[in-house]
Amino acid sequence: MSDSQAQAASRAAAAIVESLPPRVAFAGGLWRTASPPLLPGEAEGVAGALEARRVEFAIGRAFARQALAALGVAPCPIPRARSRAPVWPEGLVGSISHCDGFCGAIAARGDLYAGVGLDVDSAAPLARASRPLVCADGELDDAQSRNGLARDSAAKLIFSIKESVYKAYAQATGDFLDFLDVAVELDSPSTFLARIIAPHRRSPPGGPDLAGVFGLVPGFVFSAIGISSSSRDQEHEPKSTSMDKASRGDRPHQDAYPA
């Protein structure tokens, strides 16, 4: 691990902490020591996997336990479901993401969030051939004109956003989205709106409009979202979700991440 990799991971972790929805705990960065141990029931999730994948899985679990610890949760196993999603302790939700040079996890209380999603990816542009599978031309046009992003970078950002939405939505509804089931709009330099546009998909508790955060930092693109567990937002304040609360600075705890 080079110093510059470590610095890039550290900057990405700081940017994620800074932008997270309220009451969402984060732990992540570069894992600096030997591969962490798995707890009972977790090894089955990577049975037969290559060593690199076992290490990645174990680091994700270790950061997830750190994020849970920030919520006062004692270390506990986080096995893998048949869907490949992590199984969080009763009453909690969370999300894990890893890419080359970075791993992170978020966690939150289930009475606040029906699901949360985190995605961190390398900033390398999305392959041109993949663009139409991931986003509509209108989404790219919008991202380019509002945020001044190159088309390839805009596509990568939308990809990341849809991955975090996928994770949070699956947790909140038990249903699984395809890329084109979701339309993304970047409504500020650091926040997005994602609308579930496929009529056959279940609506999350707060309705089909979901709000989240994103960032582009040297080497990485990230996105995070919390789907409120309450339907109140939808009934009384259609657009007031985690994004608005985050931008109000309603963030009672800032979560430490490994230095």
Ligand SMILES: CC(C)(COP(=O)(O)OP(=O)(O)OC[C@H]1O[C@@H](n2cnc3c(N)ncnc32)[C@H](O)[C@@H]1OP(=O)(O)O)[C@@H](O)C(=O)NCCC(=O)NCCS
């Ligand atoms: C599951 C998926 C989103 C993971 O994203 P990724 O960019 O490949 O990889 P990440 O490192 O960010 O995330 C991997 C982690 O996602 C989590 N994950 C896997 N399946 C999941 C699911 N169904 N729900 C929630 N989280 C899931 C796991 O924690 C996994 O890490 P682990 O196996 O070490 O625990 C992706 O592989 C996938 O299958 N996407 C479906 C395609 C799609 O249509 N996406 C967007 C639609 S809107």
